[in-house]
Structures are given as C-alpha cells and as structure tokens.
Amino acid sequence: MHPHPEPHSSDETTPLLDRAALEAQRPAKKQTPLPKAQLAAVCIARLADPIAYTQLFPYINEFLVLLHVTEDVSKIGFYSGLVESTFAVFQTLTSYHWAKLSDVVGRRPIILTASFGLAIVTLLLGFCTSLTQIVVVRAIAGFLAGNLAVYHAVLAEITDASNQAGAYPLYAFTWPFGGTIGPLIGGWFANLGTKYPEYWGYDFILAHPYFMPNFVCSLLVLAGFALAYFYLEETLPSKRRGSSATAVVVHEPPSLSAMQLLAIPMIRALTASGFCLSFIGTAFDVVFVLFCYTPIERGGLSFSVNQIGYALATSGCILAIFQLFFMPTLLRTFPPAKLYFTSMLFFPLTFILIPFLNLIVRGGYDTETELVDPSTNVVLWFAIAVVLLCSRIAALAYATNMILVRNHSPSPASLGASNGLVQVAMCISRCFSPAFISSAFALSIGNNMLGGYPIWVVVMLSVCLMGCYFAQKMVAEDEKVEQ
Numbered sequence: 001m002h003p004h005p006e007p008h009s010s011d012e013t014t015p016l017l018d019r020a021a022l023e024a025q026r027p028a029k030k031q032t033p034l035p036k037a038q039l040a041a042v043c044i045a046r047l048a049d050p051i052a053y054t055q056l057f058p059y060i061n062e063f064l065v066l067l068h069v070t071e072d073v074s075k076i077g078f079y080s081g082l083v084e085s086t087f088a089v090f091q092t093l094t095s096y097h098w099a100k101l102s103d104v105v106g107r108r109p110i111i112l113t114a115s116f117g118l119a120i121v122t123l124l125l126g127f128c129t130s131l132t133q134i135v136v137v138r139a140i141a142g143f144l145a146g147n148l149a150v151y152h153a154v155l156a157e158i159t160d161a162s163n164q165a166g167a168y169p170l171y172a173f174t175w176p177f178g179g180t181i182g183p184l185i186g187g188w189f190a191n192l193g194t195k196y197p198e199y200w201g202y203d204f205i206l207a208h209p210y211f212m213p214n215f216v217c218s219l220l221v222l223a224g225f226a227l228a229y230f231y232l233e234e235t236l237p238s239k240r241r242g243s244s245a246t247a248v249v250v251h252e253p254p255s256l257s258a259m260q261l262l263a264i265p266m267i268r269a270l271t272a273s274g275f276c277l278s279f280i281g282t283a284f285d286v287v288f289v290l291f292c293y294t295p296i297e298r299g300g301l302s303f304s305v306n307q308i309g310y311a312l313a314t315s316g317c318i319l320a321i322f323q324l325f326f327m328p329t330l331l332r333t334f335p336p337a338k339l340y341f342t343s344m345l346f347f348p349l350t351f352i353l354i355p356f357l358n359l360i361v362r363g364g365y366d367t368e369t370e371l372v373d374p375s376t377n378v379v380l381w382f383a384i385a386v387v388l389l390c391s392r393i394a395a396l397a398y399a400t401n402m403i404l405v406r407n408h409s410p411s412p413a414s415l416g417a418s419n420g421l422v423q424v425a426m427c428i429s430r431c432f433s434p435a436f437i438s439s440a441f442a443l444s445i446g447n448n449m450l451g452g453y454p455i456w457v458v459v460m461l462s463v464c465l466m467g468c469y470f471a472q473k474m475v476a477e478d479e480k481v482e483q
Helices: 019-025 036-054 060-066 073-105 107-125 131-157 164-172 174-189 203-207 211-231 243-250 258-262 265-293 305-333 336-344 346-362 374-394 397-408 412-447 455-482
Strands: none
Touching: 036 107, 036 131, 036 164, 036 174, 036 211, 060 073, 060 265, 073 107, 073 131, 073 265, 073 412, 107 131, 107 211, 131 164, 131 397, 131 412, 164 174, 164 305, 164 397, 174 211, 174 305, 203 211, 258 265, 258 412, 265 305, 265 336, 265 346, 265 374, 265 397, 265 412, 265 455, 305 336, 305 374, 305 397, 336 346, 336 374, 336 397, 336 455, 346 374, 346 455, 397 412, 397 455, 412 455
C-alpha cells in the first residue's frame, strides 16, 4: 500500500539528502478553499454582539444624568465605568466555562443559546429606569456574551494556515462593522420623542427615551440568531455528522486544563499580552467617549449624543477599511506575531494625541454663544480622524491575537479551552479598565492636576508601554516555537 520507502528505511543516502531537495520533491501545498457559507454564518452571528454592546456608548452618560445618578458631570465617568465594567465582570466569569463546555456539547448550541438571550436582555435595557436595573441587565448581557471564545474556536476549525489571511480579516471585520452600526443606532434612535415630537411624541417614548435604540438592536440580534439557526453548522469534530469525524477524535489527545495550558510558555505569553491589549483597547473606547462628552472648559469637546455616535461610527469605518483591504496583504507578508507588536506600538501615540483635540477646539470656541466656528470644526474632525486612525491601526492586534491562539493551541481538543483562557484574561482586563480610566479621567479634570495637563494621559502611556513590553515578550516566544 505504500510504494515509497519509510523515512527510516535502510537506504543510507536518504539522511544525507539536503532538506531543501526533499521539500522540492513534495507537491506544492494548495490553498484550502474558504467554506464561504460557514464563514458567512459565523460572521453574521458574531455581528450581533458588537451592535448590542456599542449602541449604548453614545447615550450612556446622558442616560445616567437623566436618572439623576449624580449632579456633578465630572463624576459621571465613575458610574458609566461601573456599567461597562459590570458587563466585563460577568463575561469574565463565564468565558472559560462557555468555551470548555463547547468542547463537550458542541459550538452551535452555545452560540444559538447566547444569541437568543442577548436579544432579550438588549430589549430589556430600553425599559430601565434606575442605575440598579441597568447594572443587572448589563450583568446578564455579559454572562451571555461570554461565548466569544466559542466563535474564535469555530473560525479556527473551519480554516487553516493556507486560507487564514482571507478568513480572519473578514471575521475581524464584524467588530468594527458592528461597532459602526451600534453607535449610529444609539445616536439616531435615542430621544426620538424630544427630537421629533410630531412623529414620536408618545408618552411611552418620552418616558423611555432610550427604548428605541435597544428595540432596533434587539431586532438585529434576532435576525442574526435566525440566520445562525438555519445556516451555521456544527464544527466540533466529535459532534459533526458522520462517523469519520468521530473516528478521528478518538485518537486526539484529551483537552488540557487551564493550569496545563498556562504551563505552555506561548499560551502563557498570549494570555498576558491579551490582557494588556484588551485593557488598553477598552480604556481608549471608554475615555474617548468621556472626552467627547466632557465640556470644553473642563478639557473635553462638548459633543452631543449624535456627534459622539458619528465619531464612533468613523472609528468603526476606519477599522473596517483596514481589516478588509490591508490586513489580508499584511498577513500574507509578515508573521502574525510581528504584526501584533507593531500594532501595539500605535496605542501610545493615540493617547498622546487626544489632548490636542481640546486645544484645537478652544481656538475657535465662543464662550458666550458656546459655539465652534466652521473652520475650526473642519480642522477638529480631521484631527479626530487622525487620532481614530492611530487607534484603529492599534486595534488590528485583536485579529492577529486570534490567529496566534489558533496556531499555538496544543491540540484540536483544547482549541476551545485555549481561546477561552485568553478570552478570560481579556475579559478580566475589561473588568478593571473602564473603572480605572474613568476614575483617572474624573480625578484629572476634577482636580486640575499637573497644572491642567490631563494626568490620565500620563497614566495610560505607562500602561501602553507595559503592553508593548509584553507584546515583545510574546514575539520572542513565538520565534522560539518556530525554531
């Protein structure tokens, strides 16, 4: 059955052959075709999470002011940070368990269950009338959103090294695309009763000004659930239809525990670096909204809810363009680990540039009319685009992080657990990041520290440098593994 001699046959000339000559004799490895239907189903189902998560950002600060949580606008960041951290805390508590469970029962049941639940709790957020209710609803949403690592595992199981450059940027595009749609929905559909009283002046809409954005997002999440239900197939080998997949799984090594995975240097490096990436990325998302909402006199931009929505949508568009048009070429040209480190280097630059936006707007701001002249507005939005461009280049690290986890997972049986472990580290950072940066921001503008210079920028620069250090350590570990 095997016409060629075994590698360790008695042919003494074989060990002396040059390795390159042996490789040349082998047929060239063809690129595996992308499973387009499966990839589309994964991306559509995944899209629900960023839409439901980011639609809150444009109006959360205004929402909390409306609820009279605090009368001091400089302290509103403490409470918005609490709301955002609550989501991350419960996502952290469930991420590894969702992923580990998917290694047993399959990927599809976990994805469908969480998607349907997310649609329900998104709708409930529109009925909230107190900070306590908001926190409870966001806690349940975080619990359901803990299945993120399961999506990563599905993507890893339907791709390989030959087609990852096309699949991962498209999958990673779902977050910026959802992050673009979400803020636009939040900005457009919030306060419809006061913005268009002739059309939406109903008592219910006036009493629940943020119901409509949550209702629209809930419908979109349900649409994603329906498409996933009909088109998403099971990808866990042991749960696929047919006996051949089961036969393969029998010979695979068992799934490793969390401690066993952390004993692997590369998994440990990915976990630490993922923690820093998520901490910094979340901090930027939170502080940028706070910075936009804060009055110009206090160091911000005095943006309305609509303007914040446009800014966040611009951010999502920039990242989407990079993911779709630049990331595939970069992945085919450079190693993922080096791309990861290069992306992380843009975070320090991003935080350095943010305070200059306030200096620009002050140049054309009339304190009596509280308006900014048109020419200054043009310069301001151009500068905002530059800041967001730097932040979105940095955010490309998320896609390369997923690829590195897949490439260095010890076995297919531990793929879900490996993604879950890294996701837990990223979720833990999200627990502390919003409260940390919100507190630093509030203390900075409240006490006029460093003679008016934003102390929160200095703090985040230190965190960014730490993140770059761990990214470099991960690159070193990746090079050791490849040798």
